Amino acid sequence: MFLTLTVNDGSEEAVRDLLTGMSGFTRSVAFREPDEHLLCVVGIGSHLWDRLFPNLPKPRGLHPFEEIKGDKHTAVSTPGDLLIHLRSGRLDMCFELARLLGKKFEGHAEIIDEVHGFKFFDERDLLGFVDGTENPEGDKAEDAVTIGEEDAAYAGGSYVIVQKYLHDMAGWDALSVEEQEDAIGRSKLDDVEMDDDAKPANAHIKLNVIHDADGKQLQIMRDNMPFGSVGEREFGTYFIGYxxxxxxxxxxxxxxxxxxxxxxxxxILDFSTPQTGALYFVPSVDFLDDPTPRG
Ligand code: HEM
Structure with missing residues (x-):
């Protein structure tokens, strides 16, 4: 589940307090079903950071998400003071923690967006492709997401960018499987990457494989989830990248x-339109429990 909140004026102290209680609230629900691995990640937006912690140095990478306007498509920037990302093998675990948090934050913050994602067959997204295959694993994943000595005060934290995309399924379904594969850069059925010389320049994975000046691939950790409503004809992907x-x-x-x-x-943007876009700093659990910078 993905909850986006805005914090009411005057509720800064209450919210600072609530954040120090997040680990405890999570334990209250997680402990009862340990096999379901309930996790709660909290992201703090740039404006809220300035309101909550005016006397602390700002995490280096924290700034409002800036709109990106291309010739045809725009990555919009939308409000969000807090992002709460709840994960578990079971939706009821997420829902119970969300319910508890909803009560705690009542009167102090508004939940302006709530998405219940679900796992789809074979780890596929609603476009029908396996999503997440090339995510880094193990040490590589930890290295990709964890702030280190470059910002020692916030070591152990991370950053997250989220975008809630809606798909034009009629348009996408009108493409042949080959055209869809060209859009992603991998085969649909068996999820194999295309050869470099066959991959179109506008394929999703061609544009998302990037390198630093030394030629080392720069990676993020995605935890995208499909979501939707059949009655509303809403079919989406919640993009979340740490x-x-x-x-x-x-x-x-x-x-x-x-x-x-x-x-x-x-x-894929011809068939996928972001409705939201925001960037958050994700403090370590130690910082949330006791908000003073380390290092
Ligand atoms: C790869 C779907 C948005 C970054 C992929 C793959 C699929 C996919 C099917 C191939 C399998 C895999 O390695 O996971 C989607 C959908 C999106 C979306 C449906 C939204 C509508 C984004 C966004 C970003 C992104 C916004 C970055 C800001 C990546 C990266 C890879 C990837 C880094 C792996 C590239 C590689 O190493 O081969 N995505 N994606 N995706 N996507 Fe996305």
């Missing part, structure tokens, strides 16, 4: 929306 440096995700987004080279924007 990184120790949010400029990596921003670079990928510029590639997708503007193109690399400019003009070669990501083909």
């Amino acid at each position: 990184a120790k440096d949010p400029s990596v995700t921003e670079h990928m987004l510029r590639n997708m929306f503007i193109g690399d080279p400019p003009g070669t924007y990501d083909r």
Whole structure:
């Protein structure tokens, strides 16, 4: 579950207090069903950070998400003071914690967006492709997402960028499987990457594989979830990308929306429109429990 909240004026102290209680609230629900691995991640937006912690240094990468306007598609920037990302093998675990948090935050913050994601067959998204295959694992994942000595005061934290996308399923379904595979850059049925010389310049994975000056691949950790409502004809992907440096995700987004080279924007955007866009600092549990910088 993904909850986006805005914090009411005057509720800064109450919210600071509530944040120090987040680990405890999570334990209250998680402890009863340990096998369901309930996790709660909290992200703090740039404006809220300035209100909550005016006397602390700002985490280096924390700033409001800036809109990215391409020739055809725009990555919008939308409000959000807090992001609460709840994960578990079972929705009732997430729902119970969300209910508890809803009560605690009542009168102090408004939940302005709530998405209940679900796992879809084979780890696929609603476009029908396996999503998450090339996520880093183990030490590589930890290295991709965890702030280290470069910002010692906030070591152990991370950054997260979220975008709630809605898909034009009729348009997508009108493409042949080959055209869909060209849009992603992998085969649909068996999820195999296309050869480099066969991959179109506007394929999703062509634009999202990026490198630093030394040729090392820059990675993020995605935890995208499908969501939707059949009655509302709403079919979506909640994009969520964690990184120790949010400029990596921003670079990928510029590639997708503007193109690399400019003009070669990501083909999946012709069938996927972001309704939201926001960036948050994700403090370590130690910082949440006791908000003083380390290091
Ligand atoms: C790869 C779907 C948005 C970054 C993929 C793959 C799929 C996919 C199917 C291939 C399998 C895999 O490795 O996971 C989607 C959908 C999106 C979306 C449906 C939203 C509508 C984004 C955004 C970003 C992003 C906004 C970055 C800001 C990546 C990266 C890869 C990837 C880094 C792996 C590239 C590689 O190493 O091969 N995505 N994606 N995706 N996507 Fe997305």
